[in-house]
Amino acid sequence: MADRLAGKVAVITGAGSGIGRAVAERFAEEGAVVAAWDVNEPAAAKTAKTLVERGAMATSFAVDVSSSASVRAAAAGVLEQFGTVDVLVNNAGIFDYYTTLRDTTEEAWDRVLDVNLKGMFLVTQALLDALIEGGGVVVNTSSISGMIAGGGGVAYTSSKHGVVGFTRQLALEYGKQGVRANAVLPGAVETEMTKPLLAQKDLPILETVRSVPAGRHAQPDEIADTVLFLASDEARFVYGTSFVVDGGWTIV
Known part of the structure; x- marks a missing residue:
């Protein structure tokens, strides 16, 4: 299939690297106009330039979400x-790199x-009227830490x-006004953020990560394919779901 997002305007936060960049690339392949948002300005610009x-x-x-x-300011610019x-x-x-409650500072928790x-709240609120007007779609990146403990520390898991x-x-709240919202819950994904973590040998949780039924970590494009599905009309009757893409981590 092709052109599943033809002519659609898509805002992607965290698009400068990892899953966000992969989503931007998949969306562009399917005909979307992409607004790449990232706190790292050169990275966001590189993604847009590549597309x-x-x-x-x-x-x-x-x-900065x-x-x-x-x-x-960014929402006004896109519109x-x-x-x-x-x-x-x-x-x-x-990520909080598995920091425990005892070791989590107030500053780290807040960040x-x-x-x-909070960033998700601010971005969605800023673009809500446009999404309602156009019958838009929202896909939020959560994590398997959104349904179980152990995929991160206390701050990450709570978030x-x-x-x-x-x-x-x-x-x-907004489904009947035409806004379709869903979440994608990745497991271990090899990105710039997680590569140093996944390379460690002595972190207990990594035994679980390495033993998932899939036998490997996900690549960003594999998560992007699920995001594309949720954003497309193929998922037009999917509302409020938590779509797990974890290689079987949560069944271990």
């Missing part, structure tokens, strides 16, 4: 440039929750559980 070189229409914005002013937003992928996130959960709740409430 344009491949014949897609794309632009980039430097956005934890800052309401930064989010509002001024394209007039609407059809798909929003809330993917920006940070993880601000990016992973990703929050993403699942946020997604369900969003679907409930």
